[in-house]
Amino acid sequence: MSSTKDIDNLIEMMAKLPGLGPRSARRAVLHLIRKRGLLLTPLADVMQTVAATARECLNCGNVGTSDICDLCDSEKRANGQLCVVEDVADLWAMERSNVFKGRYHVLGGTLSALDSIGPNELRIPKLIDRITTEGITEVILALNATIDGQTTAHYIADNLAGVTVTSLAQGVPIGGELDYLDDGTISAALTARKSL
């Protein structure tokens, strides 16, 4: 073989990451080996640290390095608003937009009859708890505009009492060209049209 077992192992493990395949894994590993002092060693070190310290927040499901994440720990974020997302990547996307100042709740997926994912497989019981324990006044559903996402949104709205439930507006994305949008988006944007 042209490469030794460890290098083959590394390629195989990298190839299983979402977004990578065998070809890009091989290219990434060659790149890392070429710059092993500058890239591979520091990358291995930070992976070791993250493996030892990263965990899911027991309250909201966000990823951090303590049992209760910085967002749940910050009194500033206790403004009565709770944004519900499917997964941590969505939470990070909301944070990057830098417009939401409340707290989050990560469901860990969507309800799915097909995959037998019910409310107890998600963090829905914990969500219901938090409404009272954290004095939440508005739950903002920021779920994906998929069928499962919308089913989950309706289920949550039906099962929360004494709190305002809103969801992100649907419409044409900023900079979006109509020609590139799917019919559902155009139809949702037309239905939700506003007078100028």
Add this chain to the structure above:
Amino acid sequence: MSSTKDIDNLIEMMAKLPGLGPRSARRAVLHLIRKRGLLLTPLADVMQTVAATARECLNCGNVGTSDICDLCDSEKRANGQLCVVEDVADLWAMERSNVFKGRYHVLGGTLSALDSIGPNELRIPKLIDRITTEGITEVILALNATIDGQTTAHYIADNLAGVTVTSLAQGVPIGGELDYLDDGTISAALTARKSL
């Protein structure tokens, strides 16, 4: 911030790998954190091992874990044929096809006036040495069918004496549909047509 410094660092480093970007790096890191015991720790370990052991073969430029790689070390591969490739990924691709039984020489790129890469920036002097020291009878140029690749092939052919120089045939790839091929490939395949 929603994620701590180490997690951010890890995402940033992953995002710089070829084939990955910020979005796929975030998804890969979340995946690794979710399965940290099963994936992240073993990946960090194998990276550490590879960083400590991987090196370029002093003879051919292949990547391995010793100063002289397994291919250069194997007497079986000393059949007088030497396959010249641009980089290690190409060598691996040739090895996967499992049809070439000789040795390799990795140039480390192509000649490029624009990037001022001349013969001495590549492993061309070493290639010329190897012809005599290893008793090479045929040099097979397996360079990419790009302008720089072909310029490099011509330069090497002009500078090797006393040895047969061949190059990979150009033509329609197996399973290739004409409609999807670029004009250059079709034209090359037509010029090199064979009677049946």
